[in-house]
Amino acid sequence: MTKLIYLGCLSLKNYEPTCKNAIKIIKFLDNEYKVLDDAPCCGSLAFNISSDEELKTHIQYVNNWFRANDITELVTICAGCYSYLTKYYKELLGTDFNVEIKHLLQFITEPRNLEKLDLQYSGKKLSINYHDACHLRNASKPIIEEPRIILKSIKNVNFNEMGYNKTNSICCGAGGGVYSIFKGNSDFNAKAIFDNMKKGKILLTACPFCYTALKRIKEENNIKKSIIKFEDFIANLMEGVDPIN
Amino acid sequence: MNDKGKELYDVIKGKINSMKEEDSLERQYWNFWKLGCFLKTKAHDLKNVYEDTSREFVDKYKEQLIKMREQVLENLDYYVEKCINVMRKANNFKVHYAKTNKEAHHIFMEELGDNKVVYKSKSNEAKDIGIIDFLKKNDIIIKETDLGDVLVQLFDYKLPSFQVGPGAHFSIDDIVAKIKEMHGVELEPKPSAIVDYYRKTYRKELLNNVKVSLTSANAISAEDGTIVLGENEGNISLLTRATEKHIVVCGIQKIVPTVLDAVLVAKIQSRINNVPFNYINLISGPSSTSDIRGINVLGMYGAKEVVIILVDEWRTKAIKENLFYKDYLKCISCRTCNFVCTAARAFGNIFASKYGWGATAILTDYIHNGIEAAVQDGLFFCTNCENCYHWCPVSINIGEIMKSIKKEAKKAGLCPPPLKEYQQKILKDKNPFK
Numbered sequence: 001m002t003k004l005i006y007l008g009c010l011s012l013k014n015y016e017p018t019c020k021n022a023i024k025i026i027k028f029l030d031n032e033y034k035v036l037d038d039a040p041c042c043g044s045l046a047f048n049i050s051s052d053e054e055l056k057t058h059i060q061y062v063n064n065w066f067r068a069n070d071i072t073e074l075v076t077i078c079a080g081c082y083s084y085l086t087k088y089y090k091e092l093l094g095t096d097f098n099v100e101i102k103h104l105l106q107f108i109t110e111p112r113n114l115e116k117l118d119l120q121y122s123g124k125k126l127s128i129n130y131h132d133a134c135h136l137r138n139a140s141k142p143i144i145e146e147p148r149i150i151l152k153s154i155k156n157v158n159f160n161e162m163g164y165n166k167t168n169s170i171c172c173g174a175g176g177g178v179y180s181i182f183k184g185n186s187d188f189n190a191k192a193i194f195d196n197m198k199k200g201k202i203l204l205t206a207c208p209f210c211y212t213a214l215k216r217i218k219e220e221n222n223i224k225k226s227i228i229k230f231e232d233f234i235a236n237l238m239e240g241v242d243p244i245n
Numbered sequence: 246m247n248d249k250g251k252e253l254y255d256v257i258k259g260k261i262n263s264m265k266e267e268d269s270l271e272r273q274y275w276n277f278w279k280l281g282c283f284l285k286t287k288a289h290d291l292k293n294v295y296e297d298t299s300r301e302f303v304d305k306y307k308e309q310l311i312k313m314r315e316q317v318l319e320n321l322d323y324y325v326e327k328c329i330n331v332m333r334k335a336n337n338f339k340v341h342y343a344k345t346n347k348e349a350h351h352i353f354m355e356e357l358g359d360n361k362v363v364y365k366s367k368s369n370e371a372k373d374i375g376i377i378d379f380l381k382k383n384d385i386i387i388k389e390t391d392l393g394d395v396l397v398q399l400f401d402y403k404l405p406s407f408q409v410g411p412g413a414h415f416s417i418d419d420i421v422a423k424i425k426e427m428h429g430v431e432l433e434p435k436p437s438a439i440v441d442y443y444r445k446t447y448r449k450e451l452l453n454n455v456k457v458s459l460t461s462a463n464a465i466s467a468e469d470g471t472i473v474l475g476e477n478e479g480n481i482s483l484l485t486r487a488t489e490k491h492i493v494v495c496g497i498q499k500i501v502p503t504v505l506d507a508v509l510v511a512k513i514q515s516r517i518n519n520v521p522f523n524y525i526n527l528i529s530g531p532s533s534t535s536d537i538r539g540i541n542v543l544g545m546y547g548a549k550e551v552v553i554i555l556v557d558e559w560r561t562k563a564i565k566e567n568l569f570y571k572d573y574l575k576c577i578s579c580r581t582c583n584f585v586c587t588a589a590r591a592f593g594n595i596f597a598s599k600y601g602w603g604a605t606a607i608l609t610d611y612i613h614n615g616i617e618a619a620v621q622d623g624l625f626f627c628t629n630c631e632n633c634y635h636w637c638p639v640s641i642n643i644g645e646i647m648k649s650i651k652k653e654a655k656k657a658g659l660c661p662p663p664l665k666e667y668q669q670k671i672l673k674d675k676n677p678f679k
């Protein structure tokens with residue numbers, strides 16, 4: 001019985017410090033969780049263009065890897081992995097798929113974990129927004145309330161809803177592999193997300209795809225508001241570091 | 246990816262480049278479009294003049310609407326037959342059932358007889374069924390009557406236009422200049438002056454000259470064969486009254502069980518888009534009178550003849566063969582999915598087909614013209630965000646349908662190369678970034 005920290009290939013490739021932060025949070029909450037080196041990609045970027053047979057072959061490969069490593073539970077930090085693992089793996093493998101999937105946000109929301117984290121912001125009251133990523137809000141078990149529960153539990157943090165939120169949030173334009181072909185999709189949409197922030201000084205996202213698009217747009221347009229990954233935000237608070245810096 | 250795939254990828258990239266050019270039509274259109282989307286989505290949550298927001302209004306009826314649409318699709322044959330029977334028996338309508346678009350075109354030509362001019366309302370159904378292209382090919386003069394479309398026609402505009410508010414992207418100065426160029430009349434650059442000009446000139450023509458008019462229907466009631474048509478300008482009122490022959494062309498999916506359902510569809514369309522339907526026409530027969538000794542005579546002041554052409558084409562097949570896009574038959578053509586669409590907002594008029602604009606128009610192109618057409622329309626701009634699904638009043642997951650089309654495109658070798666590369670790496674190396 002192994003509890004796996006499933007980081008996802010995009011974060012592993014581009015966001016190593018975030019991966020470290022996520023591991024820190026998860027291990028702090030349950031030390032039995034561990035990272036395995038050769039974890040295969042869930043297949044997220046292939047799902048929109050692959051046939052059922054191709055997907056099934058890939059999914060079976062991943063499932064066999066889970067079995068070989070005796071994985072019974074996993075926590076992923078990737079919105080895409082969460083969405084695909086909970087939807088297609090169950091759909092295509094049925095009862096052959098026996099891994100309990102959790103996203104980091106769900107994991108943190110468990111009462112004993114929230115209690116253990118006992119988060120607070122040490123600076124002047126911090127006003128934040130949270131962006132609902134499509135992968136999380138559209139999942140077969142949507143993750144919508146969890147981030148709100150977490151953020152509202154943090155002392156000295158003021159959580160603000162976006163103008164368009166939950167199932168009506170604006171898509172960053174990077175999903176469906178579109179970022180690899182038509183980046184222009186984000187030029188308009190990711191910018192619209194920043195425009196849609198109400199009051200908040202920083203924007204949190206729990207999706208590495210959204211983060212990639214939002215970060216670029218922030219830089220290209222000189223947007224003053226910060227964009228921070230959820231894991232980094234939480235890890236910083238745990239360590240008393242100001243997430244804005 | 247085969248050669249065709251590369252070619253289409255280049256076509257799309259070319260379109261993106263044209264959109265980036267400051268003065269291009271695509272750019273102008275897109276600039277207006279961004280504003281339009283912003284205002285439309287914003288308006289969903291504003292109370293405006295009603296006690297509830299558009300969204301609340303739609304939510305109130307959503308369940309009822311979905312149930313009603315599903316009921317129709319599950320029993321489409323039954324409703325079509327029932328509707329045709331009652332339209333013939335009770336309403337004095339002349340009804341044609343066309344199995345294909347082609348059949349509908351020929352029926353229309355026959356109904357047209359010697360007439361060479363057709364006055365039409367804004368009708369996406371007519372585009373979908375290909376009537377407009379067909380009539381043009383046969384040298385029939387099409388006269389638009391919705392002011393937006395009149396302007397689009399005035400500019401001989403080639404790009405697909407908005408379904409709601411076509412022509413709204415033209416500047417007032419450009420319109421006034423164009424009217425001067427085409428009609429030799431100098432107008433004050435004010436919307437009211439332009440409207441007044443058309444009211445004084447074109448309204449007269451619509452009242453006196455129309456022999457054959459073409460409209461679609463927002464919905465048709467199977468219970469009593471009533472055609473429901475919503476509008477705000479009054480052009481449909483004129484087209485359906487001050488004409489000799491009013492021809493309605495639409496797909497069989499427009500049929501709903503009762504007249505109340507039909508009015509509900511029109512109300513939802515109006516409220517969801519925040520467009521006023523100042524008039525909702527309920528048409529249950531040609532104009533008639535029995536005032537002379539109780540003898541019924543058709544064609545008093547209104548249309549002498551009302552002809553209905555109901556078209557099947559792909560519709561029954563989609564249901565019977567359980568095709569992946571069959572859910573699209575539930576669509577009530579409100580176009581909300583287009584306004585909230587990530588790809589459409591970002592790519593404006595290049596996420597479109599000759600049937601109009603947005604994912605639904607691309608789907609229509611796919612249905613009629615196949616996978617290459619869909620790829621060329623910008624299929625791969627879609628992020629599968631499912632905004633369309635969340636906002637659709639009948640919960641159609643257009644995003645999921647787009648995904649199925651993408652899969653087919655990949656199979657046909659038409660997937661953009663970087664995306665295919667990722668897929669290959671995932672399937673082979675189990676990591677897209679290795």
Ligand code: SF4
Binds near residue numbers: 585630
């Ligand atoms: S899923 Fe595709 S079609 Fe639907 S709103 Fe998103 S980008 Fe548009």
Ligand code: SF4
Binds near residue numbers: 578580636
């Ligand atoms: S798919 Fe839904 S939202 Fe789009 S036009 Fe049809 S009914 Fe409206």
